[in-house]
Amino acid sequence: MSKTTSPKIKIAGVLLVVFALGLPMIWPWLKTPMVVATSFGIAALGVSILIRSGQLSFGHAMFSCAAGYAVAFTARAMPELDSAVLILLGTVFGAVMGMVIGLFVVRYRAIFFGMLNLALSMVLFSILGKFYSLTGGTDGIRLARPTFFGVRMERDGFETTLLVVAVVLAVALAWGVQRYMMSIAGQALTAVKTNETRLEYVGLSANRALWIGYVISAALCGLSGAMFALMQGLVTPEMGYWVRSGEIVFISILGGVGHPVGAFLGAVVFEFVKLYSAALFTGAWQMVLGFVLIGLVFFVPTGLSGLLFRKEPK
Structure with missing residues (x-):
């Protein structure tokens, strides 16, 4: 990745922010799709980190799902907690879960890495569906709308605040991931794909580099799940189903992994293609996305x- 960002990428990023914040002010019904798209974009940003290392996870929705349930359980036990605290909690929970799972997942590569993540996500999906008395089964758990920054809001104000917070976080995270990928740790992660043996020869652990990237990606998915749970007011096992993981991978590929802004470009396009194809081609929107x-x-x-990223000539 070039250390200078193409002006087209900067313009695309600014347009995305204006698009995400401006359109819902004109058409309020767009608030929910925009928050969902931003949430998916953050999760796709996490998956794209792993793709840059040559590893593709088909189960990263498990971190979003687990974080969503952590938020739901905590909010039910302590209803006085603020939304900002719950979002932080979901992010930390995703990171800690990633630390534990990553200890043995990062030992594998290629299809074994992807399938192991998929298997773990399906175990979580099954557990959440079976323990009805604790998790609500397939019906899930509903969340009462908490305060946001200490203020009790109606639905419209809550969604507006969540949208602004989501967009601000998206910008900060895109910048942070860009800096990470340009750092030594990020370059080591990329080297896992290009020449893992040489990485070990220079004294850097490939597994450790991948573990760090894995934890960051899990934290981003946890943040995504926390925001999605607050937006929907409901968490269900479907949040961790393999289809959701596939959607996150789809968004990453659609947007491209050459620059963090790609995750959000892909998320916006995905959400609106899904929205309009579901309305125009009921029951066949998956086919449209496939095409x-x-x-x-x-x-x-x-x-x-x-299409936008252009490396500056040396």
Whole structure:
């Protein structure tokens, strides 16, 4: 990745922020899709970190799901907790869960890495569905709307505040991930894909580099799950189903992993294609998304951000 960012990428980032904050002010019904898109974009940002290391996880929705349930259980036990605290809690829970799972997952590569994450996510999905007395089974757990920054809000004000917070976090996280990928730790992570043996020869642990990236990606997915839970007011096992993990991977590929802004470009396009295709082609919107991905692979293999990102000549 170039140390200078293409002006087109900067413009795309600014337009995304204006688009995310401006349109819901004109059409309030867009608040929910925008928060969901931003939430998915944050999760896709986490998955894209692993893709840059050459590892593809088909189970990262488990971190979003687990964080969502952690938020729901905590909010039910301590209803006085603020939304900001719950979002932080979900992020930390995702990171800690990633630390534990990552200790043995990072020992594997390629299809074994992807399938192991998928298997773990399906174990979590099954547990949440079976223990009805604790988790509510497939019905899930509802969340009462908590305060936000100490203020009790109606639904409209709560969604507006959550949207602003989500967009601000998205900008900060995109910048943070960009800095991370340019750091020694980020370059070591990229080297896991290009030449893992040489990385070990220079005294850097490939497993440790991948573990750090894995924890960061899990934390981002945890943050995504916490925001999604607060937005929906409901958590269900479907949040951790393999289809949701596939959607996150789809968004990462759609947006491209060449620059963090790609995750959010992909999320916005995904959410609106899904929204309108579901309305126009009821029952066949998955087919529309499939055609979009096929077209992308053939015509824009580097994703949407690949159309904008241009490395500066040396």
